[in-house]
Amino acid sequence: MPVCLIAEPIHPAGVALLEAAGVTVRHASTPRLERIPDELREIDAIIVRTALPAEAIDAAPRLAVIANHGTGTDGVAVAHAHALGIPVAFTPTANVRAVAEHALMLMLAVARQAVQADQATRAGDAGFRFTQRSMSLYGKTLGIVGFGHTGRLLAEMAQGLGLRILVCSPNAPAERLATVEVASDLEQLLQESDVISLHRPLRADSRHLINARTLALMKPGAILVNTSRGGLVDEDALAEALREGRLFGAGLDVLAHEPMRADSPLRQLPNLVLSPHTAGSTREALLETASQCARNVIDALNGVEPAHLVDPTVWPGRRIHGL
Incomplete structure (x- = not known):
């Protein structure tokens, strides 16, 4: 046998x-x-x-x-x-539907400050409702980087929430992109999107796709979500952008090193929602x-x-x- x-x-x-x-x-x-x-x-x-x-x-x-x-x-x-x-x-x-749902969950959790709201409620902080700064996603632009199975499902879900969809996926066939707006390149997508969700595989040409230079192109107050591979993001550069408040927040299901290192610059950031690589694990x-x-x-x-x-x-x- x-x-x-x-x-x-x-x-x-x-x-x-x-x-x-x-x-x-x-x-x-x-x-x-x-x-x-x-x-x-x-x-x-x-x-x-x-x-x-x-x-x-x-x-x-x-x-x-x-x-x-x-x-x-x-x-x-x-x-x-x-x-x-x-x-x-x-x-x-x-597991693509599960991952797309998780990406949407992270977007909403960051935008609506779900973790902070939970902590405030448990702490009896009734004043949180007056000081919280959550944002609505309706009418915002979602930039999807990589338009395979998961990216397409996320686009369908997000369109139901009233988001404009902008896609950067150079290798996707034209018929797959027929129902969405296509960015001329990654720079346009980063400059126009309020939320960016990463769905590229990790290869030599995509490692640290999100880095200090590309983060600087993003809108002030944008949200970054990654449910693909941790190596797509330069975590030091992301941590700096989050600490300085240049981004509204980020949601990460994947990290460059898993489990998270004790000295990770991301560990103590309040505007970051994390999950331990569980997006596809329903x-x-x-x-x-x-x-x-x-x-x-x-x-x-x-x-x-x-x-x-x-x-x-x-x-x-x-x-x-x-x-």
Whole structure:
């Protein structure tokens, strides 16, 4: 029986699918997979949620498929896996609605000072209602950077709240952009938007997309939201903009270092709403993501090309395995 290692906990529905298909499921003793080469030596598949470095892949000579739990694969040594003929599957649609909802929640939480209101209520601060400075989103411009599945869903939700939608997504096909206004470039979007929501994958050309220069282009009193990847934002520059009050606030579900470092410049900022990378972790999204991962593994081990591969051209020359 083939063996699938699960690096971090997934919804039981995914485990059940694997076992029903005759796959032996094992759970890693630590998500730091490079530290457990003995647990990797006899696996045929792996499901990962955070990181899979090259040295861990090298420790698994039978590994025939990597299933990434989620959309972003920047934590996986994808190029190294592909060079060894190991296809990398992912789940680009499983949790996008949950992430879009979370982005909208962060926008509203920052704009309406939800965290401060909660704290004031618990502290018995009845005067907060007279001193709070929340803002309405109706009639404002939402700039969406990256217009894939999540960006499109967020646009639909935000249009229902009466926001103007402005999009910067150079690689999106024209038909996808037909119902929204398209910015000529990122600079225009930053200059015109009251709220900016990031939905770009983390690549060499997008690291620190939001930095001191681009923050300076944003409207005074704007809001920044990031539910994509922490590396898109220069956190030192963002912290400075928030401390100085150049931005109204920010909402971050992702950070450059997770969990947040004790010395992070973001930790003590009152105009920042944080969540610990949970945007795509609703009960419904976790069930669907785990199920898609399991189906990707089962298909690959059966010689069937999984529905979503990072690079389908790897499939014909893959390492061969059959149930």
